[in-house]
Amino acid sequence: MVTGLLTRDGAVSGAVGFHIPSGEFRVFGAKAVVVAAGRCWNKGRNPGNRSATGDGLALAYQVGAELEGLDQARWNNMAARYDIGPGMNMYVGSGGFFVNSKGERFMERYHPELKDRAPLNILTPSFAMEARRGNAPIFLDLTHLEPETVLRFKRVIPMPMMMFERVGVVAGDRFTRKVEWEPAAIQCDGGLKVNRRYESTVSGLFACGDAIPPGGGEGQRALPGAMTSGGRAGRFAAEHARECGEPELEREQIQTLREETFAPLNRKEGIEPDQVLLSVQEALSPYDVLILRREERMERALKTVEEIWRDQAPLLCAYDPHYLRMAHEGRYNLREDYPLIDNESWLKWVTVRREGDGVKVGMEMLPFERYPVKPRPDKTLHPLWQRAADMGVVSIDGGQVRWA
Amino acid sequence: MGVRKIDLTLCTGCGICVDECPMDVFRMDDGSNKAFIKYLRDCQSCFICERECPEDAIYCLPTFERRIPDPW
Numbered sequence: 442m443v444t445g446l447l448t449r450d451g452a453v454s455g456a457v458g459f460h461i462p463s464g465e466f467r468v469f470g471a472k473a474v475v476v477a478a479g480r481c482w483n484k485g486r487n488p489g490n491r492s493a494t495g496d497g498l499a500l501a502y503q504v505g506a507e508l509e510g511l512d513q514a515r516w517n518n519m520a521a522r523y524d525i526g527p528g529m530n531m532y533v534g535s536g537g538f539f540v541n542s543k544g545e546r547f548m549e550r551y552h553p554e555l556k557d558r559a560p561l562n563i564l565t566p567s568f569a570m571e572a573r574r575g576n577a578p579i580f581l582d583l584t585h586l587e588p589e590t591v592l593r594f595k596r597v598i599p600m601p602m603m604m605f606e607r608v609g610v611v612a613g614d615r616f617t618r619k620v621e622w623e624p625a626a627i628q629c630d631g632g633l634k635v636n637r638r639y640e641s642t643v644s645g646l647f648a649c650g651d652a653i654p655p656g657g658g659e660g661q662r663a664l665p666g667a668m669t670s671g672g673r674a675g676r677f678a679a680e681h682a683r684e685c686g687e688p689e690l691e692r693e694q695i696q697t698l699r700e701e702t703f704a705p706l707n708r709k710e711g712i713e714p715d716q717v718l719l720s721v722q723e724a725l726s727p728y729d730v731l732i733l734r735r736e737e738r739m740e741r742a743l744k745t746v747e748e749i750w751r752d753q754a755p756l757l758c759a760y761d762p763h764y765l766r767m768a769h770e771g772r773y774n775l776r777e778d779y780p781l782i783d784n785e786s787w788l789k790w791v792t793v794r795r796e797g798d799g800v801k802v803g804m805e806m807l808p809f810e811r812y813p814v815k816p817r818p819d820k821t822l823h824p825l826w827q828r829a830a831d832m833g834v835v836s837i838d839g840g841q842v843r844w845a
Numbered sequence: 846m847g848v849r850k851i852d853l854t855l856c857t858g859c860g861i862c863v864d865e866c867p868m869d870v871f872r873m874d875d876g877s878n879k880a881f882i883k884y885l886r887d888c889q890s891c892f893i894c895e896r897e898c899p900e901d902a903i904y905c906l907p908t909f910e911r912r913i914p915d916p917w
Contacts, residue, residue, distance in 0.1 A: 461869055462863075462869075462872070484913075485913050486913055488847075488889055488890040488891055488907070489867075489889055489890075489891040490889070491868065491887070491889040492867050492868055492889070521915065522909075523907045523908065524847050524889075524890035524907040524908060524909050525890070525907045526890070569916070569917075572916070572917040577917045578917070600892060604890075604892070604907040605907075607905075607906055607907060608906065608907060608908070623915060623916060624916050715886065715911065719912065719914070722913065722914045723914045726913075726914040726915070726916055727914075727916060727917070728916040728917050731916070732916070
């Protein structure tokens with residue numbers, strides 16, 4: 442596991458890390474480094490994604506690389522009480538539907554055309570609105586599906602179906618009961634800001650795949666994009682390396698990174714990483730902080746995170762090198778206090794970089810002149826707020842959402 | 846968070862689970878030369894260990910071992 446990047450004269454000169462099972466410290470001199478480990482989830486509900494803790498982005502940030510798009514995030518929705526992964530699109534595409542605690546099919550209120558097949562950026566806030574109206578929890582109902590549909594699921598997505606069978610939700614060719622469903626992991630869409638050669642703002646540091654934002658190249662997150670950006674970043678990194686001399690490593694820098702890496706091992710009586718993770722999740726996970734946002738609630742959550750960082754993080758302990766793996770978190774956005782989709786002011790990339798001990802936040806206009814299809818520079822009410830207003834659930838008063 | 850047990854009568858100590866687990870959940874016991882579940886709370890229910898075990902010695906359940914806060 443890589444825990445730090447080495448630099449000399451402002452350029453990356455290698456990386457350090459340790460072998461997890463043995464704890465052996467390793468030093469890698471390099472003329473160029475490609476960050477391919479990215480994606481921040483918050484170790485929430487999403488099987489198979491709990492190792493995506495944003496380590497690569499954190500390492501790059503530490504050496505001054507500019508990050509971009511950390512304000513952007515996406516949801517996924519998952520089974521709430523079972524650790525069972527993908528399949529929702531197939532379930533709802535085959536006739537499954539969501540019901541609230543009253544047994545009502547509610548999605549037709551929020552997206553009359555697509556209903557339960559609405560995209561995640563509509564589906565998840567719709568769940569939250571139902572919760573705000575006192576109609577949580579939400580269930581996915583598949584109990585009415587015909588046996589041939591269930592058998593098709595078993596052929597196409599055998600893993601989640603096998604998991605459902607293990608907990609008795611599926612028996613033979615039928616779903617036996619409704620499944621409680623919740624907004625799951627929060628995927629931060631940010632990454633290293635790179636140019637068209639996939640080079641970051643730090644010389645010799647390249648990035649690809651999950652380590653760069655989707656807007657930073659040609660759609661990097663899916664497998665084809667990851668392979669394409671990985672291949673190109675590798676090529677440009679090799680070209681850079683060919684023009685560089687041998688990397689010079691600073692002994693003092695290596696020693697400092699070594700001490701920082703292993704510091705938690707020296708605090709046997711400190712706070713367990715799980716405790717810090719749970720504290721962060723409790724602060725950020727409530728739907729009225731993360732999905733239906735309002736500034737004062739976000740400020741409160743941020744203050745809590747800052748307190749966790751101040752009070753708990755310095756005391757993090759690790760019993761052995763397994764526990765020296767990092768955690769991260771991500772966000773999403775539907776604002777009660779800013780209900781408009783504001784193309785005039787916010788079609789920008791938000792950038793972040795380290796400045797001393799603080800964070801420097803900046804903004805950058807999107808290069809619309811290069812885009813064949815240009816967005817309209819206007820302000821429109823978010824379609825979900827519009828639907829909620831049409832239903833009489835909310836009113837828009839003075840630019841603010843008021844719940845009925 | 847789902848690996849439940851390793852059947853030690855079937856485990857041959859090949860170490861595939863140790864090598865394949867993306868969450869570093871398993872270790873080998875030097876004495877018996879069998880795998881054991883060391884970091885259960887980090888299991889992410891990917892079931893890779895169960896699928897990769899050549900002896901079918903590993904059994905998983907898709908249940909949470911670590912509390913994850915609900916959004917409501």
